[in-house]
Amino acid sequence: MSKKRLVMIGNGMAGIRTIEEILKLGPEMFEITIFGSEPHPNYNRIQLSTVLQGDAEVSDIILNDWNWYEENKITLYTGETIVKVDTKNQRVISNEGRITPYDELIFATGSSSLMLPLPGVDKKGVTGFRDIQDTETMMEAARQYKKAVVIGGGLLGLEAARGLLNLGMKVDVVHLVGHLMERQLDPIAGEMLKQELENQGMNFLLEKKTTEIFGDERVRGLRFTDGTEVEADLVVMAIGIVPNALLASESGVRVNRGIVVNDLMQTSIPHVYAVGECAEHREVTYGLVAPLYEQAKVLAEKVCHRKVLPYEGSVTGAQLKVAGVDLFSAGEITEDATSTVIRFHNEYAGVYKKVILRDNQIVGIVMYGDTKESTRLFRLMTLKEDISNLTDMELLQPIGAEGTHSINDMPDDEMVCGCNGVSKGDIVSAIHEHSLHSVEEVKGCTNAGRSCGRCKPIIADILEHTLGEEFDSSEQKVAMCGCTPLSHDEVVDEIKEKGLTTIKETMNVLAWQNEEGCTKCRPALNYYLGMVHPEYKDDRNSRLVNEKMHANIQKDGTYSVVPRMYGGVTTAQDLIRIGQVAEKYHIPLVKMTGGQRIALMGVKKEDLTAVWKELDMPSGYAYGKTLRTVKTCVGSTFCRFGTQDSMGLGQELERMFERLDTPHKVKMSVSACPRNCSESGIKDVGVVGIDGGWEIYVGGNGGTDLRAGDLLYTVKTKEELLEITRAFLQYYRETGHYLERTSKWVERFGLDHIKEVLENEAKRVELNARLSRTLERYEEPWSKILEDDTAQNNYYGKREVLTT
């Protein structure tokens, strides 16, 4: 039987979540085609505010990248709009004239910004706030102009205004009503919010109604009904949204405010569904993702012919994503004759809490300044629990210790991530089932934290509570060094999120306490920046002496020089040359190292460059946080037990990974049979040849804390071995802390987790690709220094001043 054709109009958050749910239920059921007007893959629209506020890049908010579509065999047309739906012949037609037939059709067209039909609304510099393009328009305007006016003092408007302030603009917010966010806040909370935002630099024009946008080609200002005017180089209209339902109504689908759907997300026409902001269910359209994701689930079950729990509507709670503002609101916001109110107001501390009750049930919540109790109260409200046995104070304050909402007291069904409908119980079982250790892993497994991100601190608490002893708080909490309170992971996240590219910038932006850092953080930052950005320019002066000098300093200030001998294999020619150099420069000690090569010890600093030149061999990096050596045994080439060409593979590995920066040094070895003459059991990556394949051991260490490696995989071919080894190394590079050997790292992450990552083909391919990009940047350091007179003078010169 051929697959059914599923077509989706709209490539946004609700639509793609529906597809994700469908893929979970029946990965092979449909041939999926998606059309999206925007030229992007599905991104997190909620985080546009964060992008505007300068805390994320567009690339950071992509939820499903291009690969995801490819891997799931989805045909995606971006930048293409469906203009006609022929429900009789079951096909859709795009603005490019593309005709696509369907068996099932889903409208997921979202909404558009509501633009007041004012004179001048089409001038340049007037925009809504809905998509990446609007955000870019605002960011572009902020580069050239000074003054912005936001029309609308609701959630969207205030988030836009905050962003524009961050971008250095002066911002007026025009609002029709006497207090801000009147749909979510009562006048008291609205006033508290206004004061906070005024302190942040916003200017409010309340109870003003705009009549005209004036200017030339570009906007210059706004005029109000009372005759007053304000200047504006940019006008952001954020007064509301309208469901994109026109296409549906033109196609004969029943539309009211949005596309009308029943509890199974079906529209008035068979085989046509709607989900998300464009859908109207029981006369309600929603503008927050939580209910849309519930709809997505129901719709997926329906089209996959699963048992469906009908969608019965949702109660939503709202927050504002502006730093310094902590507010929550849900349900009714003003009391009436039928309701009673419990109110707490501490003007001094700036805390306001109001709970509205009817028939012993919570029907409304407004909180400002302290929202710790919001999830608990919201849960009581959605479950319609009888609260008559709780005292007023218990309602407003946590039970037990003041101010701390212990994870222990939290019932399993309490919602942690409102956006994605993930409860504490879901998170706890995912932690156990998949042995998760970090918020990022929980996010990957459960979707919690994947939208507005507000729930991440609670997820971290749940992790800590669930893992107990195992939860390595040191790893999450310990600062990198005395120069910053941030941990290694936090610093790396910030580098990625804020797009930091140099050490200086990182220290500035992250408010380093010592202007130029110390011997702990400078090398670490230099590593992390290079790990995040393959094109990063290494800061040689932030490396410690050995890596800076490309030689190993000794106690008397001389250096050791260790050239490469790939796989521990050398030639008579090289040995002769080493001998000659040792003689010529009076090198006091020539020694076999524990890494199967030769060290020249006691070389004077000023002789280093000449020694390198005459050796004419690559640096063995015996000093680096990088691949040291790949030890090999003789293997099948000569040994009677050998099953594989261990020398050949060892040399290939050493050539592949030499010079690669890693969190700590990496040692490898290849033995050709389990007798293991090259000690593969105590290497970061140790390979053991067996009949018809290879075993790969990882996380071994022969140093201070002896640790036997764990068997990662047994593979049949060299190609598989290389792919796995490369992915393993890259995953270590991306997640290891600076100065953490693989032995510690494997224990921190757990072998199972690492295997899970490497077993995921997409991830493995990406890791390999990122590694390849990084490997391209390296050059042989000794020969490079020999070509660079300045570097020779700066680092290897010695000035002798003769006096008489």
Place this chain on the structure above:
Amino acid sequence: MNKVTLRVKVAQYSEIEPRIGQTIQVMDRKIALFKVTNGKVYAIDNRSPHPKGGVLSEGLVSGEYVFCPVYDWKISLVDGKVQAPDEGQVKTYKVEIEGDDIFVVLE
């Protein structure tokens, strides 16, 4: 007692890069010379006060401090004092800059 003061030209200001220590030898005296990011130049004995010794010229420079490359002690370039928790002091030399010439004053 008579004190001999010696003022020697050791380098050109424009020639040395910030945060890269230079090794200078005046007779048998070994000096480490540093230009720091703010442009100032400091000269100290090129020997760590750590009991096991070691050079200082190759240390990591941060602000007006150098970290001993061998034992990681943090040493002030201004007064040569080793920062807590370690203890000790390195000899410092007076530096004079005239035009592009850097002079170190030895006593």
